[in-house]
Amino acid sequence: MDDKVRPIDVTTVQERVYQELRDALYQGRFMPGEVLTIRALAAALGTSPMPVREAIQRLVTENALTQLPNRTFQVAALTLENYDEWIRLRCEIEGYAAQRAALRATPGICAELRKINRTFGEAIEARDAGGMLEGNQHFHFAVYEAAQSEALLKIIGSLWLRFGPVLAFVQHIDGSIEMFRRGVPVHERVVAAMERRDPEEARFALALDIRAAASWFRRHHFGAPIQAEPVPPRGARIGRPA
Structure with missing residues (x-):
């Protein structure tokens, strides 16, 4: 046998x-x-x-x-205190990953990111909650993988393991579709910055994506006032269109 x-x-x-x-x-x-x-x-x-x-x-x-x-x-349980801490860490660490990715991006990577973002947008319009959450994750991790740092990817993965379940609440809050919809052009802004090899803009746009969604959730779930936005990285072009 x-x-x-x-x-x-x-x-x-x-x-x-x-x-x-x-x-x-x-x-x-x-x-x-x-x-x-x-x-x-x-x-x-x-x-x-x-x-x-x-x-x-x-x-x-x-x-x-x-x-x-x-x-x-x-x-992992969710409290206002650990939520705010996770957001600060995500803005710093994932923003840095986008900064690295902008210096290493290829036309093929940017084309793939646009494809993922398009699929993400289609899931939003179809009101496919699972597709939206999966598409958002795929976009972010495709950016982080482009940073070409295994150590950085492990740190981000650890953060997402603790933060990801927060997204389970989002599906049940009125108006969440519009919150996700606003993320599509911000994702495009990240890709455009990567195409231009503009690391400061890529970092700012990625952190903006995190912070905008986080502020919306914080207000709707906790009923707490939105905290001040973090200081953008030096040289970030706040008013420049994507």
């Missing part, structure tokens, strides 16, 4: 489970504070509990999930 079948590469299954759970967190398919169980996740994924357990432990290590005493796990 040993010569008729080969052992299954379980590490491949574990990695696929991890990637699926990671993407679910990135795209806001889990709510902040939501409690998860290995059994339920394994049933939903169509796998045995073992690869789910391994993936969950990785996400606990990355601070995306917290292990509770009763063998369940909880998605």
Whole structure:
């Protein structure tokens, strides 16, 4: 029998489970504070509990999930304090990634970003919530991958694991479609800056995209006043059209 079948590469299954759970967190398919169980996740994924357990432990290590005493796990909770901190970190770190990307972008990368942004816009007009969240994630990470820094990409990924579930709330707030729609031209502004190899403008436009959406959510979810905008990077062209 040993010569008729080969052992299954379980590490491949574990990695696929991890990637699926990671993407679910990135795209806001889990709510902040939501409690998860290995059994339920394994049933939903169509796998045995073992690869789910391994993936969950990785996400606990990355601070995306917290292990509770009763063998369940909880998605990172959302408070106004940690929300504001996440936004500040995202503006700084992801803005820096866009700055790097602008110095390394190729026509092919920019064309792909425009294709992703077009698909994102189509999902918005179709009122496809899942497509909007997926399209937004794909656009941002395509920019960050263009920065060509594995270390930077890992840091950003860690931030998104904790911030992504916030997007689960957005789908249920009236007016969210318009908020997403306003992101399409800002994405275009990021791409245009990358085409011109203008790192300061790319950094500013990317941070603007994050900050504008964050301010909208902060006002509608927390009912808190919008905080002052961060000081733009030196030399940023605030009034220049995309």
